[in-house]
Amino acid sequence: xxxxxxxxxxxxxxxxxxxxxxxxxxxxxxxxxxxxxxxxxxxxxxxxxxxxxxxxxxxxxxxxxxxxxxxxxxxxxxxxxxxxxxxxxxxxxxxxxxxxxxxxxxxxxxxxxxxxxxxxxxxxxxxxxxxxxxxxxxxxxxxxxxxxxxxxxxxxxxxxxxxxxxxxxxxxxxxxxxxxxxxxxxxxxxxxxxxxxxxxxxxxxxxxxxxxxxxxxxxxxxxxxxxxxxxxxxxxxxxxxxxxxxxxxxxxxxxxxxxxxxxxxxxxxxxxxxxxxxxxxxxxxxxxxxxxxxxxxxxxxxxxxxxxxxxxxxxxxxxxxxxxxxxxxxxxxxxxxxxxxxxxxxxxxxxxxxxxxxxxxxxxxxxxxxxxxxxxxxxxxxxxxxxxxxxxxxxxxxxxxxxxxxxxxxxxxxxxxxxxxxxxxxxxx
Amino acid sequence: xxxxxxxxxxxxxxxxxxxxxxxxxxxxxxxxxxxxxxxxxxxxxxxxxxxxxxxxxxxxxxxxxxxxxxxxxxxxxxxxxxxxxxxxxxxxxxxxxxxxxxxx
Numbered sequence: 001x002x003x004x005x006x007x008x009x010x011x012x013x014x015x016x017x018x019x020x021x022x023x024x025x026x027x028x029x030x031x032x033x034x035x036x037x038x039x040x041x042x043x044x045x046x047x048x049x050x051x052x053x054x055x056x057x058x059x060x061x062x063x064x065x066x067x068x069x070x071x072x073x074x075x076x077x078x079x080x081x082x083x084x085x086x087x088x089x090x091x092x093x094x095x096x097x098x099x100x101x102x103x104x105x106x107x108x109x110x111x112x113x114x115x116x117x118x119x120x121x122x123x124x125x126x127x128x129x130x131x132x133x134x135x136x137x138x139x140x141x142x143x144x145x146x147x148x149x150x151x152x153x154x155x156x157x158x159x160x161x162x163x164x165x166x167x168x169x170x171x172x173x174x175x176x177x178x179x180x181x182x183x184x185x186x187x188x189x190x191x192x193x194x195x196x197x198x199x200x201x202x203x204x205x206x207x208x209x210x211x212x213x214x215x216x217x218x219x220x221x222x223x224x225x226x227x228x229x230x231x232x233x234x235x236x237x238x239x240x241x242x243x244x245x246x247x248x249x250x251x252x253x254x255x256x257x258x259x260x261x262x263x264x265x266x267x268x269x270x271x272x273x274x275x276x277x278x279x280x281x282x283x284x285x286x287x288x289x290x291x292x293x294x295x296x297x298x299x300x301x302x303x304x305x306x307x308x309x310x311x312x313x314x315x316x317x318x319x320x321x322x323x324x325x326x327x328x329x330x331x332x333x334x335x336x337x338x339x340x341x342x343x344x345x346x347x348x349x350x351x352x353x354x355x356x357x358x359x360x361x362x363x364x365x366x367x368x369x370x371x372x373x374x375x376x377x378x379x380x381x382x383x384x385x386x387x388x389x390x391x392x393x394x395x396x397x398x399x400x401x402x403x404x405x406x407x408x409x410x411x412x413x414x415x416x417x418x419x420x421x422x423x424x425x426x427x428x429x
Numbered sequence: 430x431x432x433x434x435x436x437x438x439x440x441x442x443x444x445x446x447x448x449x450x451x452x453x454x455x456x457x458x459x460x461x462x463x464x465x466x467x468x469x470x471x472x473x474x475x476x477x478x479x480x481x482x483x484x485x486x487x488x489x490x491x492x493x494x495x496x497x498x499x500x501x502x503x504x505x506x507x508x509x510x511x512x513x514x515x516x517x518x519x520x521x522x523x524x525x526x527x528x529x530x531x532x533x
Binding site for chain 1: 460462467472479480482509
């Protein structure tokens with residue numbers, strides 16, 4: 001095809017409405033011929049977005065999504081479940097629309113190994129998938145044992161609840177069972193970790209519950225850091241809504257936990273006195289999900305280096321790593337960021353498979369946190385990626401104003417819910 | 430009339446089982462798409478918001494351009510849109526507005 005014919009082709013498709021207006025460009029296949037085979041491991045914010053958008057951008061590409069679970073429970077809004085604002089169904093999403101409406105082949109299985117030379121993925125049930133491009137979006141795993149005494153078995157007594165689902169319900173159950181006047185300990189890890197504002201939103205939502213049900217209780221946040229995301233806004237909100245209930249202990253004042261004892265429900269900081277709690281939410285240090293480790297995609301710190309313009313692995317060609325598992329700072333490990341990366345990754349794969357030029361990538365992020373049901377705060381950023389990697393656009397983004405009035409906080413609380421409804425519809429709808 | 434001719438080309442190609450890559454994908458179209466990709470995360474798929482955040486489907490490119498510029502300058506008050514709009518140049522705002530203006 002000559003240049004001019006191709007241009008007209010695009011215009012025609014656009015005007016005929018044959019392709020979604022969100023599609024970057026149309027690629028048409030006939031006769032069942034595939035323009036390539038993409039396998040995606042992990043059906044969370046990154047992987048499910050990438051699957052859906054690949055099919056929208058390039059319907060000729062065959063997309064197979066491998067996900068261990070039959071449904072996905074989101075970490076976003078799991079704190080609101082802990083606070084009693086929603087039940088677990090509100091944060092549980094299914095793969096029917098991806099399968100039925102968007103033509104993604106969804107396989108419920110676990111990817112056990114990757115052979116980058118043969119370009120295959122072995123599944124634990126025994127089958128093998130071949131790929132032209134592989135997207136690895138496994139989320140996080142925990143560094144069990146990094147805190148002495150805290151392993152997977154200990155997480156039954158001291159839930160991390162940092163992967164939503166049964167752990168969320170377990171923590172909620174413990175909060176419901178604890179006495180009025182009891183102590184809740186939240187132990188927050190050092191950077192980097194999934195959802196930087198998450199531990200502090202969690203303290204807020206637990207405080208919301210305790211204020212109504214057990215108002216003499218206390219929340220102690222033991223932190224392995226000396227500051228945290230949206231700190232001035234959280235501290236202002238805690239003072240306004242939960243005076244005296246939440247105490248934050250930074251690393252420099254003995255906030256870092258080095259050991260736990262499940263039997264006596266005690267945490268041991270690196271210095272200072274041990275502390276017992278009625279409920280202990282231990283959020284341990286993290287690393288990229290297991291398949292990324294097994295496949296050698298992760299580096300020394302446990303996370304996966306990528307070309308931040310495409311999210312192709314720095315280790316293996318034709319393998320892409322997106323979401324929490326990837327090194328993408330200054331982007332945070334958030335669901336929004338993972339979804340943003342999933343869209344750029346889908347575009348870059350479609351471009352690569354069809355021999356097109358990838359446009360300059362652009363990413364963004366908005367993280368809402370609920371301090372109370374009618375008290376929302378946010379942090380936002382816009383990013384570009386060049387040869388030097390991802391950079392925040394100067395002058396853009398930042399946190400909600402400190403001097404905002406109650407109407408502003410209330411609007412952001414309702415936008416937080418609206419954001420959740422939109423992004424989950426955009427990904428799993 | 431050009432349309433019937435192009436329709437014939439597509440039909441012929443489809444029948445022949447040929448994969449067509451419109452490889453000159455218009456630079457502006459692509460950049461507009463990638464710059465706009467995150468909008469759906471708050472404003473909903475195709476700009477149709479299911480919740481409290483205002484929908485952006487059905488707005489003209491010109492309306493969207495003016496809104497984005499006014500968010501950026503602060504002329505139009507917002508919670509978070511001003512913080513986002515400051516991340517884009519005039520040219521990029523035009524590309525975003527043109528792209529999103531096609532959402533019905």
